[in-house]
Amino acid sequence: MQSSVARQIPQETAAPVQLARVTRLRIRPAARPAPRQWGAGLAASLLPPALVGLAVLIVWELATNGPGATLPPPSAVWRDSAELILRPFYVHGTQDVGLGWRVLTSLERVLYGFGLAAVTGVLLGAIIGQSIWLMRGLDPFFQVLRTVPPLAWLPISLAAFMDNRPAAIFVIFITAIWPILINTAAGVRNIPADYRNVARVLRLGQVEFFFRIMVPAAAPYIFSGLRIGIGLSWLAIVAAEMLTGGVGIGFFIWDAWNSSRLTDIIVALVYIGLVGLLLDRLVAVTGRLVTRGAGGV
Amino acid sequence: MGYLKISRVEKTFVAGNRRTEVLRDIDLTIGRGEFVAIIGHSGCGKSTLLNLIAGLTEATKGGVLLEGREVTAPGPERAVVFQNHSLLPWLTVYGNVRLAVDKVFRTRKSRAERHEWTLHNLDLVQMRHAADKRPAEISGGMRQRVGIARALAMEPKVLLLDEPFGALDALTRAHLQDAVMEIHARLGNTMIMITHDVDEAALLADRIVMMTNGPAATIGEVLEVPLPRPRNRIAAATEPAYLRARQAMLRFLHERHRLVAAAE
């Protein structure tokens, strides 16, 4: 048993080490990272992006400062759109609200579309992954459909639903579902035969097999599909809101373009990017929590 | 009659237009409570035979009868300890055993009883202390023990063990062999164990089934080991019956059915 105790030690520290992976790669701490080294690690990961950001702002300012410039420089963005940057949650009227509110409105829409795509994608993927013939027959179509951009779905969606709200959600849904479906099917196909045999010896029913074996075994695949899916559904928001109007961040951009408020658009772009990053992290972290241990032995 | 009867079993795998005849003319009758070891060279079809008994694969010809009923599908009364433990990595040690207990005793035991029964079976293999660990956090020997606990928890009529100690060091191996003998003595269930180790076979088994080399492997010889139980590894090692069994296996494997490297 002595050998088994010795083997346990690296396993038990595996999780915290992985969380601090960035730090470890850059400065290679000795056995135990000292607090100062953690600080150094933080600086090492924050300093480069800060410097790059500053450089971009300077180059941008210099490039667009001249009289013939077509785009506004950062100083103009600050001058004309400071309220949007500083007060995300102001309310001046039903149509004139801060970008924070707009983001929340859009998020709600995305969550409907993405939620539908997640549930449908996982269920269909699980069914399709069961059969090599279904998989072979359908995979080429999925591969083609997943490359169709959100804007291209728009007219079809409108024609089918004849109503803005469901049409917008459908655009998000149909953009996000393919990677979820494809990944789930691949995950189900790759469930080790051993787990299937365990399920057969235990005589697990279909539903039990789905929840107790299939979902956890395919979870790493499912989550990488969900992660791509949430990114795509956020990408689709601008296309989706071009037709719904209202107070979403996507429509805000469309509206600002129609009234030539370029600086507002730039601020909105930064919001969209940051929220997109946040969504991606959120799904990634959830995935890591849920699939902890499922990586195999 | 016989408790478990394997009669005229033949197994041919078909992949496209390629046919591989793995087993041919397997006939074997095993008594209730008997401990049978199966030995043979790697790739001869031992796991295939075990899977046939488990119901995980279907025989091409012939069949398997347990208590007079034909085996057509896998089930918990023929629990398997798989060659590579096959624990579910997302469940804890406790969770892996509990899954089996919940499934088999859903109607027969209360929730509290199932909890107790799970812990009891972890105790049998001395793994209760690691109940909350995940398979990735314990050693290979410990995983095998949990695999055994999971199989035992189903109270199988027949326990099928596929090289359960294959990848373990000699000390852990000896320890688990003792544990299996003790469990066999206590529960009196039928055990079929595949092994590569002639000492393991001679120590544990009442009968040793020696398989010829594939393709189309069959049973070459069946050997009785008339050693009284309980058996002790130190004492047994000098018994004439033990030595004779060991000798017979070595001769079978290394003289009569040597694995011819050129044929591979």
Ligand SMILES: Nc1ncnc2c1ncn2[C@@H]1O[C@H](COP(=O)(O)OP(=O)(O)OP(=O)(O)O)[C@@H](O)[C@H]1O
């Ligand atoms: N599903 C399958 N399809 C085709 N051939 C198979 C299949 N499963 C096993 N075989 C073949 O059957 C033969 C016996 O395999 P098996 O796993 O039963 O051997 P084994 O005696 O258990 O070997 P080992 O001691 O290495 O575990 C091998 O030649 C293998 O290639």
Ligand SMILES: [Mg+2]
């Ligand atoms: Mg085998």
